[in-house]
Amino acid sequence: MSYLETLKIINNLAAFNRWCGIEVILADHGEAAIAIDWRDEFGQYSGYLHAGLVATLIDTACGYAATTVIGPRLLAANFSVNCLRPAIGQRFVARARVVKPGKSQVFTTCDLFACDADGEKLVANGQTLLTVLAAP
Amino acid sequence: MSYLETLKIINNLAAFNRWCGIEVILADHGEAAIAIDWRDEFGQYSGYLHAGLVATLIDTACGYAATTVIGPRLLAANFSVNCLRPAIGQRFVARARVVKPGKSQVFTTCDLFACDADGEKLVANGQTLLTVLAAP
Amino acid sequence: MSYLETLKIINNLAAFNRWCGIEVILADHGEAAIAIDWRDEFGQYSGYLHAGLVATLIDTACGYAATTVIGPRLLAANFSVNCLRPAIGQRFVARARVVKPGKSQVFTTCDLFACDADGEKLVANGQTLLTVLAAP
Amino acid sequence: MSYLETLKIINNLAAFNRWCGIEVILADHGEAAIAIDWRDEFGQYSGYLHAGLVATLIDTACGYAATTVIGPRLLAANFSVNCLRPAIGQRFVARARVVKPGKSQVFTTCDLFACDADGEKLVANGQTLLTVLAAP
Numbered sequence: 001m002s003y004l005e006t007l008k009i010i011n012n013l014a015a016f017n018r019w020c021g022i023e024v025i026l027a028d029h030g031e032a033a034i035a036i037d038w039r040d041e042f043g044q045y046s047g048y049l050h051a052g053l054v055a056t057l058i059d060t061a062c063g064y065a066a067t068t069v070i071g072p073r074l075l076a077a078n079f080s081v082n083c084l085r086p087a088i089g090q091r092f093v094a095r096a097r098v099v100k101p102g103k104s105q106v107f108t109t110c111d112l113f114a115c116d117a118d119g120e121k122l123v124a125n126g127q128t129l130l131t132v133l134a135a136p
Numbered sequence: 137m138s139y140l141e142t143l144k145i146i147n148n149l150a151a152f153n154r155w156c157g158i159e160v161i162l163a164d165h166g167e168a169a170i171a172i173d174w175r176d177e178f179g180q181y182s183g184y185l186h187a188g189l190v191a192t193l194i195d196t197a198c199g200y201a202a203t204t205v206i207g208p209r210l211l212a213a214n215f216s217v218n219c220l221r222p223a224i225g226q227r228f229v230a231r232a233r234v235v236k237p238g239k240s241q242v243f244t245t246c247d248l249f250a251c252d253a254d255g256e257k258l259v260a261n262g263q264t265l266l267t268v269l270a271a272p
Numbered sequence: 273m274s275y276l277e278t279l280k281i282i283n284n285l286a287a288f289n290r291w292c293g294i295e296v297i298l299a300d301h302g303e304a305a306i307a308i309d310w311r312d313e314f315g316q317y318s319g320y321l322h323a324g325l326v327a328t329l330i331d332t333a334c335g336y337a338a339t340t341v342i343g344p345r346l347l348a349a350n351f352s353v354n355c356l357r358p359a360i361g362q363r364f365v366a367r368a369r370v371v372k373p374g375k376s377q378v379f380t381t382c383d384l385f386a387c388d389a390d391g392e393k394l395v396a397n398g399q400t401l402l403t404v405l406a407a408p
Numbered sequence: 409m410s411y412l413e414t415l416k417i418i419n420n421l422a423a424f425n426r427w428c429g430i431e432v433i434l435a436d437h438g439e440a441a442i443a444i445d446w447r448d449e450f451g452q453y454s455g456y457l458h459a460g461l462v463a464t465l466i467d468t469a470c471g472y473a474a475t476t477v478i479g480p481r482l483l484a485a486n487f488s489v490n491c492l493r494p495a496i497g498q499r500f501v502a503r504a505r506v507v508k509p510g511k512s513q514v515f516t517t518c519d520l521f522a523c524d525a526d527g528e529k530l531v532a533n534g535q536t537l538l539t540v541l542a543a544p
Binding site (some may be wrong): 010013014015016017019040041043044045046048050051052053055056059060072075076077078079080081082083086112 | 146149150151152155176177178179180181183186187188189191192193195196208211212213214215216217218219220222
């Protein structure tokens, strides 16, 4: 099975990812990208994409990038997000990659872009440190 | 108006907070607590509370704690979340406080508890650095 | 051997800790505190304690708190530091505690105080996520 | 004055940077690189570069990258460091760049490389969020 097919199956297992409408749009060894289309339910008090959804996209894309290298037995231990600009757009794309895989932990990084008719703009970035779970 | 009334009004302005069903349950000078009741839509792939919603609760509670000191003209610049234990519960409560307010930025911290019939358990913690926006 | 004696031995093994003059001043299960006396060599460009030394104290105190619970086979995976106020003082004390110990990782937190004739003031805080190393 | 000359002057103002022997080796608009040569005084308990010095290099390089865009009136508000591999080498080089400059804050990122006869290896990365100070 391709990386993309694997991630689509995993993505479909998560109820919140389905509610958000997260699509897996790219997957390669150590890399993944996901996207959502804007909906009014996603807004914070000024109508920008809520920081919690910024985190959702960054954490999810980082987890998927790690999954392409380590498999799905991973949990986020720590993640950190920088809100660089107001997250306003018709569509949001998170592009993540593995910085350093390891036996017990995986370091990843991610950029989040807001897209509209004028192109795409970097609105947030972040990093996730994932713990590799022991075999069941 | 009391801190609690003010935060309830602000909370009601954010579409995503309404979708999550976030309740403001405590507000004092430099402190705020919010809660949500578990719904199946909140799950990640193992059925725990999605890390993006862990971040939503931590970021929101931190923002509300800061609002009690500085007012609502704030945006999160950076937040960091530690996932200490699987976030499983019937209800989740985030308790935040201001560590250091300032003219241009506010440092806050937050603990997230999962609650069920057995009591409450710390499942995540985090911090948010908020930027104070200039008057419009 | 007491926690304090153990940490003093470990502290003495690190050349940079010796150069800084780090003293272990408190150790209990899940807790540790260390201190340094100000020297002019520690300054950044304005003469405050250099952020790298703020990090040194926070990372070291967190590692020692974790060591009281897990033993010394630990390495910092990620640490994050907030510089709350200019770090000016005659002496600096870092007080750390374990938030959540685990088999493969330990979450810790730390406050850094600057001390002078007027008392002590919180100047920075931070957190360290440590990885437990496998037995050799 | 060139960016490189400016940063060398600033670097020489900081007592701790002088003790470390930090050299500014590259400066361009939004970018800076610094280096140190290994000395035994830099070691943690296993003889690797101490995490506090890893932080020193990352924080300093990030500050210098920001200075090329904003000038020197900056203080680190938050920095976060990932220790990817044991930091062992004859020389360490930190390469930083500005991710997003702003009026009140600057977001930066940095990679730290350990260098020896075999070439250079990424051993840590990190990010610094700097606050722009008001004019005196």
